[in-house]
Every structure is written in structure tokens, then in C-alpha cells.
Amino acid sequence: MHLVDSIKEKAKKNLQTVVLPESYDERMLFAAQKVVEQSLAKVVILGNVGEVQAAAAAKGVNLAGVEILDPISSPKLEAYVDAFVELRKSKGMTPEEARKILISKDNLYYSGMMVRMGDAGGEVAGATSTTGNVLKAAFQTVGTAPGIKTVSSFFLMITKTPSFGENGIILFADCAVNPNPDTQALAEIAVATARNCKAFLDVPARVAMLSFSTKGSAAHDDVDKVLKALEIAKRIDPHMQIDGELQADAALLPKVGEKKAPGSPVAGKANVLIFPDLDAGNIAYKLVERVAGAEAVGPIIQGLAKPVNDLSRGCSVDDIVNVVAITAVQAQG
Numbered sequence: 173m174h175l176v177d178s179i180k181e182k183a184k185k186n187l188q189t190v191v192l193p194e195s196y197d198e199r200m201l202f203a204a205q206k207v208v209e210q211s212l213a214k215v216v217i218l219g220n221v222g223e224v225q226a227a228a229a230a231k232g233v234n235l236a237g238v239e240i241l242d243p244i245s246s247p248k249l250e251a252y253v254d255a256f257v258e259l260r261k262s263k264g265m266t267p268e269e270a271r272k273i274l275i276s277k278d279n280l281y282y283s284g285m286m287v288r289m290g291d292a293g294g295e296v297a298g299a300t301s302t303t304g305n306v307l308k309a310a311f312q313t314v315g316t317a318p319g320i321k322t323v324s325s326f327f328l329m330i331t332k333t334p335s336f337g338e339n340g341i342i343l344f345a346d347c348a349v350n351p352n353p354d355t356q357a358l359a360e361i362a363v364a365t366a367r368n369c370k371a372f373l374d375v376p377a378r379v380a381m382l383s384f385s386t387k388g389s390a391a392h393d394d395v396d397k398v399l400k401a402l403e404i405a406k407r408i409d410p411h412m413q414i415d416g417e418l419q420a421d422a423a424l425l426p427k428v429g430e431k432k433a434p435g436s437p438v439a440g441k442a443n444v445l446i447f448p449d450l451d452a453g454n455i456a457y458k459l460v461e462r463v464a465g466a467e468a469v470g471p472i473i474q475g476l477a478k479p480v481n482d483l484s485r486g487c488s489v490d491d492i493v494n495v496v497a498i499t500a501v502q503a504q505g
Contacts, residue, residue, distance in 0.1 A: 175330055175341060176469065179372065180497045183212045188293035188503040190496050191286050193279035195219030195240070197299045201233045203492035208237040212493070213500040216241055216292060218279040243282040244275050252285040260312065280305060284313025287478045293503030296495050298483035307349070307473070310480040319408060320475050322360040325349045326368060327457050327470035336424055337443040338373050344445050344460075347453035348471035355397055359404035362446045364474040366412050369444050371505045372498075379405075380423035380442035381416025382452070386432040389419075398448055413437050420445070420456075472498055479503050 190213045192200045201224070204215045216239045217224060224240045227233075243249060249271070256270040274282045278301050286292040295314075297306045311323060326345035334340045345365040350357060358381075366377035381402050385395045398417040405414055415438035422432040422439050429440025447453035461468045472495075473481050479502035481495050 175328060175372075176494055176497070179494075179501055180210065180212055182504070183497040183500040184210075186504050187211070187214055188500040189214040189216060189291070190499050190503070191216045191218065191283045191292040191295045192492075192496075193218045193283035193295065193297050194300050195224045195227075195279075196277075198227065198231050198233075199299055199487065199489050199492060201228050201231060201235065202489045203496065204235060204238045205233050206489065206493045207496050210493070212497045213293075215239065215496075216286070218243060218283055220244075243279060246282075248289075248291065249274065249282075252282065252289065255289065256281070256285060256313070259315075278305065280309035281313055284309050284480065287480060288314050294479035294481070294499035296481050296483065296492065296499050298481075299485060299487055299492065302485075303348075303482050306480070306482045310473075310476055314480055315477045316475055317364070317477050320360045320364060322353065322357040322364075323349060323473065323475040324353075324357075324361045324364060325471035325473050326365045327468045328372065328472070329457060329460055330467040330469065331460065332465055338369075338375055341373060342424075342443055342445055343369050343372075343377075344447065344453060344457045345474075346447065346450065347457045349450070349473075351450045353449065355400040355404060358397070358401035358446065358448065359408060360475065362401065362405045362414060362444075363408045363412065365444050365446065366409065366414070367505075368472070368474055368502075371501065373443070375443070376413060377444045378438045378442050379412060379414040379444040379446060380418045380438050381405075381414065381446050381448075382420055382423060383417035383448060384419065385417050386419045386422045387417070389432070394448060415439060416446075418442070469494070469498075472502075 195217045221240045228235045253270045283295045324346040325348040329342045331340045369377035383398045402416045415436045421428045423442040426440035433439035460466045479499045
């Protein structure tokens with residue numbers, strides 16, 4: 173079974189509510205219909221009820237089973253205003269300002285508060301909104317997971333080589349969010365990605381902290397950064413299988429791993445690769461995708477207290493459906 177199909181089957185087993193704030197994009201309407209038809213999640217679309225219904229009718233979209241919610245007339249708006257003011261009181265947030273933000277056209281803050289307050293298990297946005305706006309709203313409403321201050325991303329890389337990772341599947345992080353994470357952030361990226369490996373692949377993570385050096389083969393400040401991050405990650409989660417610093421071949425190839433890092437619990441069998449910075453991660457995933465013909469599923473946002481995922485503005489309806497399924501599986505955890 174293809175990984176995406178497997179994720180969809182997981183989503184169906186424990187239906188979660190996913191909110192789609194961008195009702196003004198017709199792709200969201202078509203995606204909502206497909207999600208409900210495939211029984212992947214319960215869907216809430218935000219927007220003026222009449223306008224959403226008219227847009228759906230004009231496009232031939234059937235929104236039966238989809239909840240349409242207008243933040244402006246929502247009975248929970250004032251409770252959300254109070255909660256948002258409390259969240260942002262150190263920034264001088266007033267009820268008037270909070271209300272204005274929560275009923276803004278993009279609906280990103282209202283949807284974030286829905287997730288925070290437990291009225292939705294997760295959120296999918298970004299078909300129209302920029303990544304920066306999606307993540308800013310999520311950070312200010314949903315917040316980060318306990319013990320984690322870093323919002324990051326990972327890709328599920330489905331390769332054509334079953335001996336790599338977990339039957340050919342490897343998690344790459346961070347490839348989309350943090351340009352130059354410090355040691356604490358790099359450690360938190362490793363911990364968050366390890367947890368998602370377990371959530372999506374149902375296997376324990378074997379995390380390789382990547383570098384251009386393996387076990388002291390080179391001396392450099394960049395190597396020291398990886399080693400310090402490794403120690404922090406071990407303190408955050410002492411039970412995680414993690415090792416570094418490792419070159420990519422030492423992380424993935426058993427014979428190379430045995431030679432360069434004998435006795436390592438990870439070398440030669442890593443299913444999670446943590447890149448030292450965004451340059452390395454972004455370049456690597458695109459090379460593996462384009463040159464090696466791997467399929468890249470993501471980026472999937474992690475590190476938030478509850479799942480919020482960002483779409484490419486060029487996404488297709490099927491892309492949205494897949495990300496909703498991914499978000500639903502994250503919400504189950």
C-alpha cells in the first residue's frame with residue numbers, strides 16, 4: 173500500500189475535525205467535498221454561510237456533511253476573544269484588537285483558536301495565504317508543544333530503494349522552515365521528527381544527526397553544533413535512538429556505517445535524517461526527489477501544540493485532501 177493510502181486508512185479509523193479557513197478559494201470547497209466523501213475527517217469551512225453556499229452551488233460542489241461556520245456570527249467568538257487577549261496580554265492586546273484580528277478575512281486566527289480551544293483537531297491553510305502568515309497565526313494561537321519552542325517541518329521521502337530507511341521511506345527535517353537553527357532548535361527538530369516517525373510509520377525512529385563529518389573525522393564549529401544538539405536531544409528524550417555526527421552515507425549504508433561508526437545504534441539504518449541547516453535540507457530533498465525519483469510528501473509542520481499544516485499556493489485539490497488526511501493523523505496523536 174502506498175504511504176498516502178496508508179495515512180488515509182489511519183485517518184478513517186478515528187475521525188478528527190479539521191478546519192479549512194480559506195473558503196474563498198474554490199479548491200478548498202472541492203477538497204472539503206472529497207474529504208467527507210472519503211470519510212477522512214469531519215470538515216469545518218470558515219466564511220459567510222450564504223457566500224460559501226453560493227460559491228459551492230456555482231461550481232457544482234456538494235457540501236453535504238460539511239459544517240460552514242461564520243466567525244462573525246459564531247456564538248464562541250467572545251470566548252475566543254477573551255482567550256486570545258489572555259494569550260497576547262504581554263503584547264498589549266486589547267479585546268477590540270483581538271476581535272478585529274479574529275474576524276479578519278483570512279480567518280487564520282479564528283481557525284487557530286478553534287484548534288487551541290479543542291473545537292477542531294487541526295487546521296489546513298495556505299492555498300491563498302503565505303507560509304509566513306499561516307505560521308505566524310498558528311504560533312500566536314495554537315502555540316508550541318510542551319518542551320518544544322521550535323516550529324519546523326519534515327518531508328516523508330518515499331524512495332525507490334527499499335533498503336533505505338523504513339522500506340524505502342525516510343523522514344527529512346528541517347527542509348522548509350528554519351534557515352539556521354541553533355543547537356536547541358536543532359535538538360527540538362530531531363525530537364519532533366522522531367515522534368512523527370512513530371506516528372506515521374508505526375516504527376521507532378532511528379535518528380541520524382547529519383554533518384560533513386562522521387565521529388570526529390573533521391573538526392569545525394559546524395560539527396560542534398551538531399554534537400551539542402545531539403546531547404540536548406538525548407536529554408529531552410533519553411529513550412530515543414539517535415546518533416551523530418554522521419555523514420549521509422554512514423547514516424544510510426550498513427557497510428559504511430559499520431566502518432565509520434562501529435557500534436552505533438543508528439549508523440547504516442537511519443530512518444530519520446536531521447540536516448544541520450535549511451540549505452542542506454532543502455537542497456537534499458529536492459535532489460533526492462528530482463535526481464533519484466523519490467516522492468516527497470510534505471512539508472508537514474511540526475512542533476506546534478496541535479497540528480496546523482501549510483499548503484503550497486500552487487496546490488491541487490488532491491494535495492489539499494492528502495494534507496487534510498495527514499493533519500487528521502497528527503491530531504489523533
